[in-house]
Amino acid sequence: MNRFSTLIALGLLLNYIGVSQSPCNLVLKGIVNDNDNSEHLSYAVVTILGSGRAQEADEHGRFAFDNLCPGNYQLQFKHFGCKDTTLWVELKKNRNLTVKMPHSYYALKDVDIDVEKAEEKSTQAMQRLDSKALDKTKGATLGDQLKALNGVTTFNTGATISKPMINGMQGYRILILNNGIRQEGQQWGNEHAPEIDPFIAANLTLVRGASAVRYGSDAVGGVVLVEPPKLPDTAAVTGEVNVVGATNGRAGVTSAYVQGYFDKLKFFSWRIQGTLKKSGNLKTPDYYLKNTGVEENNFSYALGYHRKRIGGEVYYSQFRSRIGIFSSAHIGNLTDLKAAFNRAKPADSLAGFSYEIGRPYQNIIHELVKVSTHIHTGLRSRFYANYAYQFNLRQEYDKHLPRNNALAALNLPELDYRITTQSGELFWEHDNIRAFRGKYGVQGMYQENVYTGRFFIPAFVNKTLGAFAIERFVQAHYEIEGGVRYDQRDLTSYYWIKNDLQSPRLFFSNMSYNLGGIFKPDSGLQITINGANGWRAPAVNELYSDGLHHGVGAIERGDKNLKTEYCNNVITGITIDRKKLRAELTAYGYWFRNYIYYNPSPTPELTIRGAFPVFNYVQNNARIVGADALLQYNIAAWFQVKARAMWVRGTNTGTKEALVYMPADRYEGSFTLKLKNARCFKDTYLEPSFTWVDKQYRVPDSVDVAPPPPAYTLWGANAGTTLMAGKQPVIVTLSVSNALNTVYRDYLDRFRYYNDALGTNITLRLRLPIILYDKKI
Amino acid sequence: MKTRKAKTLLVVAGMAILAFAACEKKKTNPTPPSSTGGSTTGQPNQGEVITDFELRLSSMSGTNVVTTTYKYIDPDGEGGQPATFGGTNQSDSVIALAPGKTYTANIWLFDKTKNPVDTVSKEVEEEGAEHMFFFNQTNPTVNASVWTTTITGSGVTIRYNDSDGASTPRPIGLETIWQTTTSTLTNKYPAKITLRHQPNAKDGTFAPGETDVEVPFKLRVL
Numbered sequence: 001m002n003r004f005s006t007l008i009a010l011g012l013l014l015n016y017i018g019v020s021q022s023p024c025n026l027v028l029k030g031i032v033n034d035n036d037n038s039e040h041l042s043y044a045v046v047t048i049l050g051s052g053r054a055q056e057a058d059e060h061g062r063f064a065f066d067n068l069c070p071g072n073y074q075l076q077f078k079h080f081g082c083k084d085t086t087l088w089v090e091l092k093k094n095r096n097l098t099v100k101m102p103h104s105y106y107a108l109k110d111v112d113i114d115v116e117k118a119e120e121k122s123t124q125a126m127q128r129l130d131s132k133a134l135d136k137t138k139g140a141t142l143g144d145q146l147k148a149l150n151g152v153t154t155f156n157t158g159a160t161i162s163k164p165m166i167n168g169m170q171g172y173r174i175l176i177l178n179n180g181i182r183q184e185g186q187q188w189g190n191e192h193a194p195e196i197d198p199f200i201a202a203n204l205t206l207v208r209g210a211s212a213v214r215y216g217s218d219a220v221g222g223v224v225l226v227e228p229p230k231l232p233d234t235a236a237v238t239g240e241v242n243v244v245g246a247t248n249g250r251a252g253v254t255s256a257y258v259q260g261y262f263d264k265l266k267f268f269s270w271r272i273q274g275t276l277k278k279s280g281n282l283k284t285p286d287y288y289l290k291n292t293g294v295e296e297n298n299f300s301y302a303l304g305y306h307r308k309r310i311g312g313e314v315y316y317s318q319f320r321s322r323i324g325i326f327s328s329a330h331i332g333n334l335t336d337l338k339a340a341f342n343r344a345k346p347a348d349s350l351a352g353f354s355y356e357i358g359r360p361y362q363n364i365i366h367e368l369v370k371v372s373t374h375i376h377t378g379l380r381s382r383f384y385a386n387y388a389y390q391f392n393l394r395q396e397y398d399k400h401l402p403r404n405n406a407l408a409a410l411n412l413p414e415l416d417y418r419i420t421t422q423s424g425e426l427f428w429e430h431d432n433i434r435a436f437r438g439k440y441g442v443q444g445m446y447q448e449n450v451y452t453g454r455f456f457i458p459a460f461v462n463k464t465l466g467a468f469a470i471e472r473f474v475q476a477h478y479e480i481e482g483g484v485r486y487d488q489r490d491l492t493s494y495y496w497i498k499n500d501l502q503s504p505r506l507f508f509s510n511m512s513y514n515l516g517g518i519f520k521p522d523s524g525l526q527i528t529i530n531g532a533n534g535w536r537a538p539a540v541n542e543l544y545s546d547g548l549h550h551g552v553g554a555i556e557r558g559d560k561n562l563k564t565e566y567c568n569n570v571i572t573g574i575t576i577d578r579k580k581l582r583a584e585l586t587a588y589g590y591w592f593r594n595y596i597y598y599n600p601s602p603t604p605e606l607t608i609r610g611a612f613p614v615f616n617y618v619q620n621n622a623r624i625v626g627a628d629a630l631l632q633y634n635i636a637a638w639f640q641v642k643a644r645a646m647w648v649r650g651t652n653t654g655t656k657e658a659l660v661y662m663p664a665d666r667y668e669g670s671f672t673l674k675l676k677n678a679r680c681f682k683d684t685y686l687e688p689s690f691t692w693v694d695k696q697y698r699v700p701d702s703v704d705v706a707p708p709p710p711a712y713t714l715w716g717a718n719a720g721t722t723l724m725a726g727k728q729p730v731i732v733t734l735s736v737s738n739a740l741n742t743v744y745r746d747y748l749d750r751f752r753y754y755n756d757a758l759g760t761n762i763t764l765r766l767r768l769p770i771i772l773y774d775k776k777i
Numbered sequence: 778m779k780t781r782k783a784k785t786l787l788v789v790a791g792m793a794i795l796a797f798a799a800c801e802k803k804k805t806n807p808t809p810p811s812s813t814g815g816s817t818t819g820q821p822n823q824g825e826v827i828t829d830f831e832l833r834l835s836s837m838s839g840t841n842v843v844t845t846t847y848k849y850i851d852p853d854g855e856g857g858q859p860a861t862f863g864g865t866n867q868s869d870s871v872i873a874l875a876p877g878k879t880y881t882a883n884i885w886l887f888d889k890t891k892n893p894v895d896t897v898s899k900e901v902e903e904e905g906a907e908h909m910f911f912f913n914q915t916n917p918t919v920n921a922s923v924w925t926t927t928i929t930g931s932g933v934t935i936r937y938n939d940s941d942g943a944s945t946p947r948p949i950g951l952e953t954i955w956q957t958t959t960s961t962l963t964n965k966y967p968a969k970i971t972l973r974h975q976p977n978a979k980d981g982t983f984a985p986g987e988t989d990v991e992v993p994f995k996l997r998v999l
Contacts, residue, residue: 332987335914339984347978347985399987400974402825403900547856555856607855608827610971610991 024069028089030097032061032077041101044079049086077101123481123516123530124209125151125573125586131202135733136718138765139244139253139277142198146224149206150586150628150644153663156749157191157551159249159282159758160294160323164194165748167208167588168624168648168662169221172539175211176224179315181370182216184421184447185392188457188541190750191551195319195366195392197298199242199255199275202229209571209588212512212534213468213483216443220534220567220590231269231304231313232261235775241768248761249293250353251279259302263775267307274299277321280355285741285759287349291324293357312373319366324357325551329754330399332553333610334705337753341706346755363395363413381430384441390421398550415456415550419449438471449540456549456556457541458495464488470514477521483514489537493544508537508564529572538562542596542617548607552750555605555614556598562619566593582632588625595622597652597659613705620654624662637674644668649698658698664708664747665694675721682729684721690714696747706753712744731767736760826854827897829887830992832970834872834880834955847872849992853890871965872996874933880955881938884910884970886990902951905941907976908989910950913969916982917948924948924981931966931998932958947981957998965995 032044040061047054048065051073057063070092077085077099085101127149137145143154143162154162155170166174176183176194185195198204205225215223232238237260244253259271277296281288300317328346340346372386395413402408427441447462470483488509495502516530545558571588601614626648634640646666650659670689677683696708720733741759745752830849835842848863862869874880888895901908911917912935917926924937924947934956937948950972975986 330987333991335991336987400976403897403904404825404895405900405903407825606860606993608830608849608851608860608990608992609855610988612855 024067026068026070026091027064027066027094028068028073028091028097029062029064029095030099032057032063032079032099032101034101041079044077044101047076047078049074049076075099122207123479123518123528124207124211124532124571125528125588126208127206127584129204134201134204135720135731135765135767136735138199138242138733138767139246139251139763140198142194142196142204142226145198146204146206149204150584150630151208151222151626151646152206153646153666153748155190155661156746156751157193158289158292158326158329158749158751160279160292161191161193163190163192164224165663166206166222166224167590167626168650168659169590172218172536174221174224175215175219176226177215178226178368179228179317179370180225180372180386181368181388181390182423182445183366184390184419184423184445185366186394186417186419186449188539188545189549189551191325191362192394195321195364196226197255197275197296197300197317197319198226199253199298200228200273200300200317201226203227208586209530210512210514210532210534210567210569210590212532213470213485213514214439216464216466217485217487217510217512217534218536220536220569228273228300228302228315229257229259229271231271231302231306232259233269233306235261235263237261237772238774239770239772241766241770243766244763245765246279246761246763248758249279249282250355251277251294253277258772260773267305269304269306270302272299272301278355281353283353283759284349284756285743286756287345288353289326289328289346289755290348290354291327291356291358291361293324293355294321295357296321309376310374313370315368315370315372317366317368319364321362321364322357323362323364325360325362326751326755327358327360327399329751330360330550330553333607333612334604335610337553337705340754349755359397359401360399361397363393363397365391365393367391377428378430380432381428383426383428385424385426387424388422390419390423392419392421393417396550413453415451415453417449417451417457419447421445421447432474435474436471437474438469440469442467454547454550455495456545456547458493458544460491460493460540462492462540463490477519479518481514481516485512485514486510487512487535491537491540493540495544504560506537506543508535510535510564524577526575526577527573528575529570531568531570533566533568535567536565536596538565538596538617545617548612553612555607555612557614557616559617562596562617563594565596565619567591567595580634582630584630585627586629587627590624592622592624594619595652597622620652622650622652622654622659624648624650624659638676639674640672642670642672652700655700657700660700660704661748662696662698664696664711667692680724682722682724685719687718689716689718691716693746708747709745709752712742712746714742714744715739729769731765731769733763733765733767735763735765737763825895825897826851826888826890827886827990828852828854828889829885830970830990831885831887832872832992832994833883833885834874835883836875836878836880845873847994849994854888870993870995872968872994874955874957874996874998876957876960876998878957880957882935882953882955884951886972898951901972902949905939905949906943907974907979907986908941908949909947909973909975909979909981910953911971911973911983913967914971914983919981922946928966928968928996930964931961931968931996933966933968933996933998941979943979947979959998961998963997963999965997968994968996970994 032041034041042059042061044057045054046057046063053065055063068091073089073091075087075089079101129148137148141162143164146152146164147154151167153165155165156162163170171187178196183194186192208222210220211223212219239258242255255275257271257273262268275298280293282292298319302313302315304313328348369389374382374384377383394417396415398414423445425441425443427439429439431437443466445464450459466485466487468485472479472481490507492503492505512534514532519527541558542562543558543560545556549556568591573586576583596617596619598615599618601616604611605614628646630644632642648663650662652659668691670687673686675684690713692713695711699708716737716739718735723730723732738760743756745757828851832847833844835844847869849860850863851860852858861867886897888897912926915926917924926935936954937950938952938954939949940946941949970992971988972990973986974989978985
């Protein structure tokens with residue numbers, strides 16, 4: 001922005017000189033449009049080269065130069081994210097121009113700004129949490145951060161393990177893209193949270209609805225994009241420090257990054273980032289939960305190389321966490337489970353606090369190496385080649401050491417899974433060629449999973465291959481997109497039956513399609529509709545799991561004859577953005593054939609440890625429909641009210657019963673009070689809020705050992721300000737959750753069988769953007 | 778220009794090497810560890826399971842000691858195949874006692890997935906201070922350091938006959954003395970035997986800790 005204002009100032013100065021020279025009185029005016037979608041480009045900088053006259057177009061892209069003499073002028077147009085455009089104009093009389101600027105993602109200098117996704121606007125419902133929105137939830141788990149988005153809930157195992165749930169779906173049916181790479185880990189357990197440091201993200205973007213064509217056939221629920229900040233492209237070294245402290249669990253988090261552009265070594269940019277987190281025993285309104293601490297240390301670094309026509313990036317991230325599991329909630333037979341549920345207070349509730357993490361706990365490592373390159377194949381098209389390597393280690397330590405002292409001394413995890421994934425993709429995308437924008441590519445993956453310790457799911461080798469093509473027709477008031485994709489999956493599993501090694505190989509292949517549109521009758525109204533189909537090959541645990549799933553306390557049995565799950569999905573959204581009112585309404589429906597789910601067996605199974613509930617993976621036809629709404633009204637510039645609502649209904653159409661573990665109806669309300677900027681305080685706000693979650697009445701019969709918990713209301717508040725400590729801004733946020741210390745349990749928390757949900761938590765966050773060096777300053 | 782290219786190449790290669798060097802080394806052998814017959818040294822974290830529960834009831838018949846063994850077998854521990862009682866048609870599920878007799882009951886636990894077979898009950902004995910057996914999940918009564926419980930309705934009294942040797946001694950229940958009274962004909966009474974693991978929490982009651990073994994026997998006195 002500084003550059004623009006300097007230009008304008010310069011322009012005005014020269015303009016003044018120009019006027020004094022000539023009596024000319026012609027007017028050259030015009031409008032600057034985006035060549036891609038014919039939208040007006042606000043605030044483009046227009047310069048008459050040679051004369052030094054320049055001005056900034058207004059918000060509708062309009063500009064006008066007056067007092068010009070007849071003659072030939074060379075005009076230059078600059079706009080962020082567009083290629084600079086120059087054109088010659090012959091001026092004999094007043095003229096009105098329409099200028100189209102190509103969207104080529106070139107920066108203003110001779111380096112290329114890293115690639116923006118061509119699908120900036122999705123025909124599916126799309127929302128984004130930017131850094132300002134993330135400020136309110138920093139330090140929370142990724143799942144809990146995503147809850148700020150419409151349609152997202154979480155499936156929790158206590159307060160420290162949360163899996164995001166989109167449109168009532170989780171696990172395999174949703175996809176997380178970590179810096180553009182499909183996150184691959186041990187997704188099969190409900191107590192396996194995504195292995196990602198949320199502080200990596202500058203933005204969290206959610207694309208809801210089946211995204212099979214773009215991201216792979218199994219992403220039927222939706223996709224979460226975890227996007228790191230863009231690497232810098234100007235000579236500067238900047239960074240950010242985050243410090244978070246929370247009362248519940250006495251948690252502390254620090255995270256920081258530094259990034260820069262090599263002044264000497266041209267075209268190179270870099271970033272290093274790291275996070276440390278520690279929290280101790282969490283507290284419900286009445287008692288502490290023993291062994292609920294978390295330790296996390298993560299780091300990442302990136303190196304970018306960007307020239308005019310080519311660019312590349314190497315990215316490495318490592319995530320390490322140790323998560324204590326509330327010891328009263330660890331594996332027990334049916335008798336134990338019922339006893340736990342009937343107990344007013346869990347057996348291992350404590351009066352005191354500790355940071356100690358003992359057995360049972362999880363030890364998790366996730367590593368990602370990404371090498372990405374692209375080359376501009378023309379002014380408006382690029383070719384990409386990306387490779388990624390991922391390693392995920394999951395170790396679960398049972399509550400007790402082996403009785404055998406020699407084995408106990410080794411202190412080994414009872415369950416140890418290592419999954420290694422290599423994936424690559426080649427694709428080509430083009431911006432507007434006439435009115436078409438598209439993307440074509442192939443993707444492949446090779447994955448190996450090995451384990452030691454207790455058997456639960458087999459070792460396997462999984463190979464996938466996919467190819468896709470997407471084209472979009474872009475007009476000023478509407479866009480239409482169609483896509484097609486082919487996928488195949490080759491899964492070989494290895495497990496023992498007695499002393500015979502079994503190695504069944506399964507092959508799945510299918511097509512998926514997508515058709516969607518965006519309609520924008522005016523700038524304040526947008527309607528999206530998308531229809532897609534997708535399919536999902538049964539996952540390895542759904543096929544072959546056989547044993548006691550300690551994290552769940554149930555015997556789970558796969559079915560090796562499961563068939564492919566198919567899904568048709570329609571999702572539609574309306575966004576109204578008026579001066580005072582903002583409304584978002586999304587409605588969706590999924591129709592599944594061979595929906596794979598977890599079905600309880602009517603009789604528990606007897607083991608030497610007593611009776612355990614048995615769950616079999618079965619399939620049937622199913623339907624999930626839902627809607628959510630957001631309404632925001634600015635009563636005054638300083639006062640805003642906001643309400644959100646969410647409804648999901650899941651039905652097993654085969655048995656006419658409700659699907660298990662669907663989110664209950666949820667309503668949220670808040671108002672925001674914005675205070676006037678003072679000398680040292682900017683952007684100050686206060687935001688009290690409440691959440692009301694209804695009881696889940698729609699549950700299948702006899703699946704659960706305990707009935708769904710009653711409805712509950714939670715009160716909370718956020719407050720924030722930007723403190724100016726001299727020139728250094730400090731963004732301060734204070735949040736209170738469960739302010740009234742309400743005792744409650746949530747249906748989608750597995751620990752509801754054992755203990756109450758958390759009591760009051762007060763979180764204080766500081767964020768310091770820092771500039772270590774800037775060539776301009 | 779050449780030096781710049783070289784420098785560029787060097788930095789990229791350096792970063793790539795660094796990235797890969799930092800990765801965890803992994804085993805790339807998709808073959809799973811053997812689930813049976815694996816030696817404990819080969820798979821130290823294969824997991825300890827209890828596969829066999831044996832209740833050995835000894836009584837005097839004249840001058841001879843007669844021992845009857847009742848079994849409950851879960852060949853792969855919990856999960857996998859379900860547990861079954863031994864004997865013909867699971868006849869071991871009912872403990873047959875005679876009226877007016879005294880039995881010494883010894884409980885043995887084995888892990889037969891190990892080679893050699895691991896006698897888990899020995900380890901339970903070693904860690905007696907955190908283990909205790911219960912009958913029908915009932916807390917035993919203590920009278921002058923004698924711990925007893927009854928099987929409701931059957932007239933059978935069970936006296937604990939061992940000690941965990943802790944500073945506050947409590948029984949473990951690996952050895953108990955069963956005293957029958959009169960015949961209750963063909964009536965069967967539940968006699969569920971539960972081993973509770975109660976580290977730092979053993980207090981002679983059923984509630985603390987969690988279940989290691991649970992065998993739903995019945996008994997009759999005829």
